Amino acid sequence: MSLSDDISEIKEKYQVFKDSKRLLDLTRGRPSPEQLDLSDNLETIMKGDFIQDKIDTRNYGLLEGLPSARKLAGWVLNSDPENIFVNGTSSLTLLGHYLLSMIFHGDRHLAWKDLDKVSFLCPVPGYDRHFAMLEKLGIKMIPIPLMGDGPDLDSIENLLETDETIKGMICVPKHSNPTGEIFSKEKIEALASINRDGFKIIFDNAYAVHDFNDSKKLPDIEKIFIDKNSHDSLVMLGSTSKISLAGSGLAFISLSPINMEHFADYFSKFSLGSDKVNQARHVRMFDSQKALIEHMQKLSNIIKPKFDLVQEKLNELPTGLAKWTKPTGGYFVSFDSLTGNASKIHKLCEEAGLKLTPLGATFPYGKDLENKNIRLAPTQIELDELLDAMDLFCICVLLAEEI
Numbered sequence: 422m423s424l425s426d427d428i429s430e431i432k433e434k435y436q437v438f439k440d441s442k443r444l445l446d447l448t449r450g451r452p453s454p455e456q457l458d459l460s461d462n463l464e465t466i467m468k469g470d471f472i473q474d475k476i477d478t479r480n481y482g483l484l485e486g487l488p489s490a491r492k493l494a495g496w497v498l499n500s501d502p503e504n505i506f507v508n509g510t511s512s513l514t515l516l517g518h519y520l521l522s523m524i525f526h527g528d529r530h531l532a533w534k535d536l537d538k539v540s541f542l543c544p545v546p547g548y549d550r551h552f553a554m555l556e557k558l559g560i561k562m563i564p565i566p567l568m569g570d571g572p573d574l575d576s577i578e579n580l581l582e583t584d585e586t587i588k589g590m591i592c593v594p595k596h597s598n599p600t601g602e603i604f605s606k607e608k609i610e611a612l613a614s615i616n617r618d619g620f621k622i623i624f625d626n627a628y629a630v631h632d633f634n635d636s637k638k639l640p641d642i643e644k645i646f647i648d649k650n651s652h653d654s655l656v657m658l659g660s661t662s663k664i665s666l667a668g669s670g671l672a673f674i675s676l677s678p679i680n681m682e683h684f685a686d687y688f689s690k691f692s693l694g695s696d697k698v699n700q701a702r703h704v705r706m707f708d709s710q711k712a713l714i715e716h717m718q719k720l721s722n723i724i725k726p727k728f729d730l731v732q733e734k735l736n737e738l739p740t741g742l743a744k745w746t747k748p749t750g751g752y753f754v755s756f757d758s759l760t761g762n763a764s765k766i767h768k769l770c771e772e773a774g775l776k777l778t779p780l781g782a783t784f785p786y787g788k789d790l791e792n793k794n795i796r797l798a799p800t801q802i803e804l805d806e807l808l809d810a811m812d813l814f815c816i817c818v819l820l821a822e823e824i
C-alpha cells in the first residue's frame with residue numbers, strides 16, 4: 422500500500438480488507454508461540470532432582486521464595502535479594518495483595534480503609550489493568566501526564582500540595598506500558614525526594630530486562646530511594662511472564678525491610694509456602710545473569726523485527742496526522758491520532774476485522790478526554806499478519822480524517 426494513493430483507492434483497499442473477513446489482533450501484550458518455545462527446556466529441567474538450595478522444593482515453606490529465586494528476581498529488578506519476596510506467577514496478583522494489605526492493615530500508618538478516601542496518581546497513558554484494579558478496590562485515580570522520561574513533576578507537586586487523600590502513585594518505569602518511555606535519573610530522584618508520610622510509589626517494572634539492542638539503562642531505583650532515605654516509599658514489582666512463560670513464571674515484589682515485615686505477615690495468612698518447584702526450574706534455566714541476558718537477546722531477536730515493521734508502516738503516514746512512540750524495548754507502541762479521531766479509527770479497524778485494545782483503556786476509568794490514544798501490541802501476531810494489520814491500521818487512520 423502506498424499512502425500517497427488517492428482517497429478512493431484507499432477506500433477500495435479498506436473494502437478489500439473488509440470483504441476478506443480476516444481477523445487480525447493487536448490487542449494484548451502477549452508473547453508469541455515462538456517466544457514461548459525458548460522456554461521449553463523448563464519442562465524437563467528438573468530431571469527428578471527436587472533439591473535446590475539444599476531445600477526439598479516439594480514441601481511447604483519458604484513463603485518468600487528460594488534464596489536462588491530471590492537472587493534471580495534481584496537481577497531483574499536490580500534490587501537486593503534480601504528485599505525480595507518471590508511468590509506466585511503473576512505480579513498483578515502480588516500487587517493486588519500488596520494493596521489489600523495496605524487497605525486492611527496499612528504499614529505503621531493508618532490502614533487505608535480507615536480513611537475517608539484514598540487517591541492514587543496515575544501517569545497516563547498507562548496500563549489498563551492497573552487502572553481496573555485500583556477502580557475495583559475503590560481507590561480514586563488522578564491522571565497526570567507522562568513526559569517521555571517519566572511523569573510531569575509539576576503536576577505531582579501541585580496535586581500533593583492540595584490533596585491529602587493522595588497516598589501513592591503507580592507507574593511502569595521502563596519501556597512503559599504503553600508509551601515505552603524509560604524514567605530518567607532526574608525524575609526518579611525527584612520521586613524519591615517526595616517527603617510525605619505513608620506515600621507509596623509503585624514501580625511495576627514488568628519490562629525491566631526487555632531491551633532491544635540499543636536501549637537506555639534505567640537508573641538504580643532502589644539505590645536512589647535508599648540514598649534519599651525513602652526506601653519505605655518504594656514498592657517494586659516484576660515477573661518472568663514476558664521472560665519465560667506467561668502465567669507459569671515467577672512473580673516478585675521488592676520492599677523495604679519494614680514494609681516486607683508487614684507484607685509477609687499479611688501474606689502468611691493466605692499461603693503456607695511458595696511454588697519452589699517452579700522457582701527451581703527457573704533458577705536452573707537462568708543460572709547466571711549472563712544466561713538471563715542471552716535469553717533476553719533471543720527474545721529481542723524475535724520481537725524487534727515486529728517493532729521495526731510497525732515503525733516502518735507508521736512512517737508512511739503523511740506528516741502531521743499522528744504521533745507515536747519509538748520504544749527501545751518492551752511490548753507496546755503508543756499511538757496518538759489527531760484529537761477526536763481515536764474512536765473513528767477504532768471503529769473502522771474493528772469493522773474491517775482488526776481488533777485493538779479497547780478505546781480509552783490506557784486512561785483511568787477508560788476516559789481518554791482527547792480521544793486520541795491507541796495502544797498497539799505487536800508481539801503475539803505473526804510478522805506477515807502484522808504487515809496486513811498495520812496496512813489496515815494506517816488505512817483507517819487516513820479514512821478517519823475523511824469521515
Ligand code: PLP
Pocket residue numbers: 450510511512513514548593598625627659660661662667668672
Ligand atoms: N505489569 C505490566 C506493566 C504489564 O504490561 C503486564 C502485562 O502486560 C503485567 C504487569 C502482567 O504481569 P504478570 O503476568 O506478572 O501479572
